[in-house]
Amino acid sequence: MTHVITRTCCNDAACVDVCPVDCIHPRPGDPGFTTAESLYIDPAACIDCGACADVCPVGAIVGDHALDVEGRTSLRLAETYLEAFPPAPDRAPRPAPAPRHTAGPLRVAVVGTGPSAYYAAQELLERTGGDVSLTLFDRLPVPGGLVRFGVAPDHGATKGFGDGLERLLRRPQVRLHLDVEIGEHLTTGELLARHHAVVYAVGASGERRLxxxxxxxxxxxxxxxxxxxxxxxxxxxxxxxxxxxxxxxxxxxxxxxxxxxxxxxxxxxxxxxxxxxxxxxxxxxxxxxxxxxxxxxxxxxxxxxxxxxxxxxxxxxxxxxxxxxxxxxxxxxxxxxxxxxxxxxxxxxxxxxxxxxxxxxxxxxxxxxxxxxxxxxxxxxxxxxxxxxxxxxxxxxxxxxxIGYRGTPLRGLPFDDDRAAVPHAAGRALHEPGGAPLTGHYVTGWIKRGPSGVIGTNRGCAAETVAALLEDHAAGRLTDPGPGAEADLDRLLAERRPGRVGLAGWRAIDRAERLGGRAAGAPRRKIVTLESLRTTAAQTPPTP
The missing domain is CATH 3.50.50.60 (FAD/NAD(P)-binding domain)
Incomplete structure (x- = not known):
């Protein structure tokens, strides 16, 4: 008996971390990991414990007893891959988990709510042991980014990644401000003044031209x-x-x-x-x-x-x-x-x-x-x-x-037009390519590395950025926003964006969409205009 990673693999390698017999290949750091079409479970080594299936964010891992035609194809691809790249008998041990950050409380804003933002927020929570306050922003009245608006509708398993985002939003350390555009309703400087650091995970919304x-x-x-x-x-x-x-x-x-x-x-x-x-x-x-x-x-x-x-x-x-x-x-x-x-x-x-x-x-x-x-x-x-x-x-x-996406400039941040991304060093935003760090500003995802990789690629990308942020915090390079930062941010948002959508508003939208889809046997029927989204969100108590 074995488990099998199917077509929906997102390559985030969370499964690798929990496998007790190290039978998932390639793993981060292995040759070919960054270009692999999928990860593969060695059927000869798998002990069928199911730990990998429990942590897969897109539900891509199933037991071989439950394989459909697509799953059997995935099993054959795994066997073919492992024949071509047999595991080395002297394979190096997996790296130890990153150390816990103990430099004190931290307050971070994350701009964006797609996969790269999710992984950055998760990494911050894990590395700090939860001793962090996170403020998530999105310019639209709904969260999800690429998962909601980029994944094909018939890839329902991949859209299941959104379940992880929902769990994140329920964490007490997380506050959500939707329908707020950074650079328009708040400047990058105003945002940083109320946080130790800001992580930009805004993706790449432009297009490459023929x-x-x-x-x-x-x-x-x-x-x-x-x-x-x-x-x-x-x-x-x-x-x-x-x-x-x-x-x-x-x-x-x-x-x-x-x-x-x-x-x-x-x-x-x-x-x-x-x-x-x-x-x-x-x-x-x-x-x-x-x-x-x-x-x-x-x-x-x-x-x-x-x-x-x-x-x-x-x-x-x-x-x-x-x-x-x-x-x-x-x-x-x-x-x-x-x-x-x-x-x-x-x-x-x-x-x-x-x-x-x-x-x-x-x-x-x-x-x-x-x-x-x-x-x-x-x-x-x-x-x-x-x-x-x-x-x-x-x-x-x-x-x-x-032929591909292209990053677009964000008002208030430097932009490298040649790379169509924010210039950075290990996730630290730079004043210019090769220049000095722009203290307190960080990037992850496509706006950092360009539009490449799959959903799971963002996990390692975010880990690098968060490591740089925590190193800067421990070294005293980040400015403490002070005890009144959260209240001051709320005051400013109430003045600039009084109709913004919070978690309660998003839940109202989510509930309405799910109810709309139920009659058609669909997971949801999306509300698609800004006016309708805002009206639906307003059918809740206002954001405090």
Missing amino acids: GVPGEDLAGSLPARDLVAWYNGHPDHAGRDVPLDTGRAVVIGNGNVALDVARVLVSGRTALAATDIAPHALDALRDSAIREVHVVGRRDASHGAFSTPELLALDRIDGVQVLVGDGEAVTGPVDGYAAGLKSEAVARYAGRTPDPDRRRIVLRFGRTPREIVDDGAGAVAGVRFGTPDGGTELLDCGLVLRA
Whole structure:
């Protein structure tokens, strides 16, 4: 008997910390940990204790007696990985836990409520033994960040990460201020003056650009905008997405590209049981899209997608996955991950298109040259460069640019435009790249390292930042805000943002959304406009 880590693995390695027989690979510090598609349990060494399953934040670990088709695929991937990278018999012992911080009480603000903010807050609570006061801020009236607005609606297990955030918000050391924008309602200086330190975990909300003609035509959208639209982000709830076309093209082939392709061709029945935004569910019900091409620059062995996500496409009801003619890699390739990806893509090659099914077509070796104008300012197709030096025109009415996110400046903090992130040293914000620390200001997550990694990557990132913060506190480098800091912050917020949403308001929103989803058999029906969110939150006693 063994436990198995399935497709939803978030790579935060909490499971590694609790495994009594050290059978989960790779672990932090091992070669390949930072680039691993998943963690893997060695079935030959697992004692089936279940400790890993208890701490997994996304419910990705199950016993082998309960495996479905997806789980059995994950077990085979684990066996393949461990054959390629057998555990070393002289493996170094796991590092000892970080020492407890004993420099006295600490008051920290965390700006953001997504995964990177969650891990920073958790690390602060653990390292201080709870001797810390935390103030969490978000510019929106709801918490969750990437988990609420970035994870695909049909990835319900991954959205279970939000349960950990809910437990965090119930801690007595934590206060929550939603619908408050730092840099707008409070300056960074005003915030720091009322805390020992501020940790910015604001993510990367911008987009990378293709830099080709036609990029701004009607019907050409960043994939992040579509993701925000179907996940009910208030900034995108009213967006008009042209779904009256038979074919869409996604440029880029990472997991976000696979997500948007999957959502565009999934049937209403499958999506109705998720937390997809109501307006998106209605629009997709009437969608004319029958075919989505997912197009990458490099060959199949170097696709940016993960193998488990690619294999999962073949389990979408009513959808066929195809590969462009001659675009699957034939013959051996170098590297374990490249080999897995080549084999996965090859499974879809040579299939005969089924006219009765919607389809996802994987394309490789194509470089976008131009998004073609239909003569009326809208998308008519995409012209790609091909490996033989020629071009190919792919007709379509919707283009989604899925080539990555980009950090945006936060008013009051330095910004490194080359990296699209705040300049830092081990999480300490710097006045400029390579410059002196900006005392009391820290960064974690995408605004620190750039938009890379998965949810669990933020755990190690936050640990580094918190270690720097605690070191500075112990060394006396941080200014004590004084005993009246919390009351002074409340006074300032009451003046600047009297209608802000607190924990009680968020609970009212959460309760209303869950009740709304119950009738449809969905986990929730999201409230998507700022006005409706604020109205729902106000049906509670005001924030003290």
